[in-house]
Amino acid sequence: MSPKDIKQAVFLKLQQVVLDCEDNSLLMDVLFRETFSELGETGIPYIFISAIFLDLNLKLSKSSFYDKQTLIRPDEYNQQSEAILPQHIIEDGVQVQLEGNKIVVSEDIKRFIDPIYKDFALIKAVVLSPVFVSGHLAGVIVLACPRLQAEITEDELAFLEVFTNLLAFTYRLQATQKSLSAITQEVYKMNAKLHYVDKLKDDFVSVASHELRTPMTAIKSFLWMALNRQKENLNPDLKRYLDRAYLSTERLISLVNDMLNISRIEGGRIALRLSDVDLVDLGLEVYEELVPKAQERGIKLTVSKGEVQKVLCDRDKVREVFINIVGNSLKFTEKGGTIGINFKQEGDTVITSISDTGRGIAHEDMQRLFKKFGRLENSYVAIAESAGTGLGLFITKSLIALHKGRVWAESPGLGKGSTFFFSLPIVGTELARQVEANAPTENANTKELEKTRLLM
Amino acid sequence: MDPIAQAVSKIIKEQQAVIGPLALDQAKKVSGLTLTNSDDVKVSGNGKEVLEHLVSQYEKFFGKASVEVCREAIDSVRDKLQPADIPDILKSN
Numbered sequence: 001m002s003p004k005d006i007k008q009a010v011f012l013k014l015q016q017v018v019l020d021c022e023d024n025s026l027l028m029d030v031l032f033r034e035t036f037s038e039l040g041e042t043g044i045p046y047i048f049i050s051a052i053f054l055d056l057n058l059k060l061s062k063s064s065f066y067d068k069q070t071l072i073r074p075d076e077y078n079q080q081s082e083a084i085l086p087q088h089i090i091e092d093g094v095q096v097q098l099e100g101n102k103i104v105v106s107e108d109i110k111r112f113i114d115p116i117y118k119d120f121a122l123i124k125a126v127v128l129s130p131v132f133v134s135g136h137l138a139g140v141i142v143l144a145c146p147r148l149q150a151e152i153t154e155d156e157l158a159f160l161e162v163f164t165n166l167l168a169f170t171y172r173l174q175a176t177q178k179s180l181s182a183i184t185q186e187v188y189k190m191n192a193k194l195h196y197v198d199k200l201k202d203d204f205v206s207v208a209s210h211e212l213r214t215p216m217t218a219i220k221s222f223l224w225m226a227l228n229r230q231k232e233n234l235n236p237d238l239k240r241y242l243d244r245a246y247l248s249t250e251r252l253i254s255l256v257n258d259m260l261n262i263s264r265i266e267g268g269r270i271a272l273r274l275s276d277v278d279l280v281d282l283g284l285e286v287y288e289e290l291v292p293k294a295q296e297r298g299i300k301l302t303v304s305k306g307e308v309q310k311v312l313c314d315r316d317k318v319r320e321v322f323i324n325i326v327g328n329s330l331k332f333t334e335k336g337g338t339i340g341i342n343f344k345q346e347g348d349t350v351i352t353s354i355s356d357t358g359r360g361i362a363h364e365d366m367q368r369l370f371k372k373f374g375r376l377e378n379s380y381v382a383i384a385e386s387a388g389t390g391l392g393l394f395i396t397k398s399l400i401a402l403h404k405g406r407v408w409a410e411s412p413g414l415g416k417g418s419t420f421f422f423s424l425p426i427v428g429t430e431l432a433r434q435v436e437a438n439a440p441t442e443n444a445n446t447k448e449l450e451k452t453r454l455l456m
Numbered sequence: 457m458d459p460i461a462q463a464v465s466k467i468i469k470e471q472q473a474v475i476g477p478l479a480l481d482q483a484k485k486v487s488g489l490t491l492t493n494s495d496d497v498k499v500s501g502n503g504k505e506v507l508e509h510l511v512s513q514y515e516k517f518f519g520k521a522s523v524e525v526c527r528e529a530i531d532s533v534r535d536k537l538q539p540a541d542i543p544d545i546l547k548s549n
Contacts, residue, residue, distance in 0.1 A: 185519035
């Protein structure tokens with residue numbers, strides 16, 4: 001290899017050192033160590049290499065020093081001052097800038113190096129290479145050379161200039177990463193505060209919901225008593241007002257119950273009592289409970305009785321899921337429509353589907369379906385009629401997620417019905433083992449779910 | 457899941473709540489930790505050191521505030537951990 005090729009290889013190696021360095025705080029030190037070593041290898045040894053970095057007022061802000069004995073000594077100005085005299089270096093660096101940014105070689109050793117430096121006698125020349133960042137003098141690289149100025153070739157100086165550019169790039173990279181790191185830490189602090197406030201909000205919702213429910217239950221009871229007075233007939237207007245007040249109170253109690261459930265799920269205060277569950281049996285149980293309401297509304301409710309393997313789940317929680325989804329279908333299906341509950345096995349899971357011939361869901365509304373208060377535009381009429389809270393599907397999704405299952409919906413469009421699906425892990429599968437290993441267990445803070453009440 | 461793995465899982469989940477998916481990426485860099493998600497955690501070697509390295513990994517990028525988040529995260533499993541298994545950095549001030 002020619003000397004030029006060797007220098008190019010050295011430069012590429014040093015460049016790789018910069019790119020490979022994972023710890024940003026060590027970047028400059030690693031580069032210095034490698035540079036010192038590589039310069040020696042290529043036959044252009046130096047006694048020490050030092051860098052001083054300046055702030056915008058040309059005051060010393062950071063320095064590094066490296067020689068064979070002392071190794072790297074970053075940011076130790078006092079120790080470094082034993083070897084170099086920064087003020088003269090800064091003055092000459094500024095002079096260099098004024099004279100056209102050229103590297104300076106000087107044999108006036110005493111001007112730059114303190115004579116008490118242990119290897120002072122070996123130094124024959126000093127090379128000063130200014131570092132420019134964005135057109136400003138950001139520092140000076142100082143190399144103590146054991147050869148006279150005349151022995152330093154143009155080729156060597158050209159190489160040192162390239163190395164200085166790499167150092168300038170590294171310095172800038174380090175400064176950028178340092179400021180990025182500071183920003184990251186600030187953003188983290190803000191996120192952590194938001195997270196804390198979010199927890200406080202959850203606690204507030206939990207406490208406030210509890211406090212709201214007691215008086216509302218009393219109001220509901222008094223309204224019921226007023227509506228069911230035996231002794232005198234209510235005038236029709238008053239009865240209508242009381243009916244509306246009673247329904248609104250029921251809605252509010254349902255909303256409070258749903259908010260309490262969400263608060264408990266999100267706060268990790270719900271435990272899963274896992275057991276092997278036959279979903280078809282559970283589906284039939286839900287069918288028995290809801291078929292009177294379906295008949296009352298003129299809707300045909302069916303359950304397929306096919307065989308599927310048992311799933312690992314909390315029976316009561318999954319019952320809530322069934323009530324929520326089938327309840328929604330009952331709300332949004334017109335008289336004469338049908339609702340069917342079906343089951344099938346797929347991989348490690350049993351997928352339950354609940355299909356109806358109801359109002360359907362517009363494609364653009366699918367994204368909002370399982371979000372908090374994600375009621376859809378076209379469902380407001382039905383909500384007003386049926387007193388939903390807009391939280392049922394969010395609770396459904398949260399309960400299924402605790403079982404590492406999935407819940408989703410499909411609909412050909414408005415007026416064309418919809419199908420809701422949820423998956424649960426089959427007993428004995430890897431997925432079921434994962435659910436078992438990570439299921440939230442009962443502790444002092446555990447609460448029961450408030451039961452879903454269908455308000456039709 | 458053993459208590460150390462539970463503590464690791466709690467820490468990662470709490471960090472995820474603050475910084476999202478980055479939390480898992482940083483945890484994957486910790487020697488002695490094998491994980492695909494915050495629920496699937498395997499700890500090998502010295503559990504105390506792994507916990508310490510995990511906290512340090514977050515501290516390196518996100519600063520002191522992240523250490524506080526780690527401390528709070530393990531509060532619910534602190535009783536299950538042997539006192540000798542809790543690195544100093546996770547001990548309450």
